[in-house]
Amino acid sequence: MRLVRHPVLCNYYVTYRCNASCGFCDIWERPSPYVTLENARENLRDLKRLGVRVIDFTGGEPLLHRQLPELLAEAKRQKFITTLTTNGLLYPKQADSLRGLVDMLHFSLDSPNAAEHDAGRGVRCFDKVMESIAVAKRLGERPDILFTVFEHNIGQIEAMYEQICRLNGLVLILNPVFGYNSVDTGAIAEGVSPENPLSESALQALTYWGKQPGVYLNDGFVQLRRDGGNHINRPVCRAGSTTVVISPQNELVLPCYHLGLKNLPIDGQLHNLYQSDEVQKLVALEGRLPACEGCVINCYMQPSFAVELSKYWWKALPSTLKYNYMKGTWKQLF
Template sequence: MRLVSHPVLCNYYVTYRCNATCSFCDIWERPSPYVTLDNVRDNLRDLKKLGVRVVDFTGGEPLLHRQLPELLQEAKRLGFITTVTTNALLYPKYADRLRGLVDMLHFSLDSPVAEEHDQSRGVRCFDKVMESIVLARQLGERPDILFTVFDRNIQQIRQMHEEICLPNDLVLILNPVFDYNAVETGSRLSDQALSELSWWGKQKNVYLNEAFIQLRLDGGNHIEAPICKAASTTIVISPENKLVLPCYHLGLKDFAIDGRLHDLYRSDEVQKLVALEGRLPDCEGCVINCYMQPSFAVEMNKYWWKALPSTLKYNWVKGTWKQLV
């Protein structure tokens, strides 16, 4: 049973540029402009009309956009819940200007061991994450630690939890890795690893969407009965000010927005592509977290029930439930 019929999330790519070269990501390899403030203002207005509640200003590295605080201010003025994920290299520079503008601020950290994290990111940034945690806490912010989980680092969850998250009262977000396009990440987590992740998801200050585990146990999205609702739940906007469909990772087609996002999204041409969500050949077996999470939230099925406890837990701890009621 479909509970929500309109998009709830916007993945707004402010740039594809990045100051890191993560081995499990190819976004940083793409040439890219930066979004303009005028285009963002127009698009946020239309996102509001379409029913979107959460705007994820993403990249690349979103803090490379020098006007990110202004973009966030505009989103907050319109009542959106905002989220930013950063490698923290630039956070100390912009922390004061970002204060109070990001509801869900995520610092990416893939290992509690500096050398291992820096190697995975292709740049020395572990120390910047540690510095950013201290600075954010001093400013009254409460960032989350986003931990991309591989088979090779799952044994480090305890150290990350006990030495970094609990002492700073931070939420540890467990993000099971996934393959996409030509990027091979070794994403097939073992059943033992999935079971261990489920256990960790029940611990204090740890967030894991249990539906991610169930979906992997079920072999991912299946095109004959798709779970994925990427295009109908999530609006993807590129740095070139284009609407990307059916999702960023598949990127089958894009449309120039030109100040008409609301009408464009509702157009027959776009809605025909929306109807193909989860049904295209490349959608078979997909487990991409950033599209599955909103998919689980709009239709009452076993994944909705699996996702519910962790969703309630996170929003209660972060206080964002107040903005959702």
């Protein structure tokens, strides 16, 4: 049963450029401009009309955008909940200008070991994440650690939890890796696929850690992986109808960024464009295209679970309530 029939999230790619080169991501390989403040103001206005509540300013590395504080301020002015994930390289220098503008600030960190984290990112950034944590705390911000979990680092959750997150009073977000295109998801355990690369023992470890205080894991992600991901004959994914994806070229990307079958110029008409027959026909294919088979991409499944009553809705509910209680963001939903 569908509970919400309008988009709730915008993945706003402010640029595809990045100052890291993570193996499990190919966004940084794409040439890219930067979104303009004028276009963003128009689009945020129309996103509000469409019913969107959360704007994820993403990339690439969003802090490469020199007008990011202005973009965030405009989103806050229009009363959106804002989220931002960064590798930390630029945060210490820009933290003052971002203060108070990000409701959910995530620092990416994939190992408590500096050499391992830096090797996975293709650039030395572990020390910058540590510096970013100190700077954010000094400014009264409440960042989270976003830990992308692979088969090879599942055993490092405890050290990440104890040595970095609990020590600094931070929430640990466990982000199970997912595959798409030909990105590197690490060593593949027997019986799993590149798109869904975590073994049953890894999923069991995730479930255990997700129940610990100060840790967030969407249990729907684990269940979906056990079920073999999205199936096109009975799709779980509602990416097109829940998530508006905007490119740095000011295009509406459909049915999702990772599939990206069609990019439509927005030209100041996002509201009308999204409701057009052409777009709604593409939205109707969400989760049903051949490439959607087996998909477990977290950034689309999270809103998908939230808008439709299903076993995934029930699986996701306790962890969603837990995170919103820890962060206090539930207050902004009313």
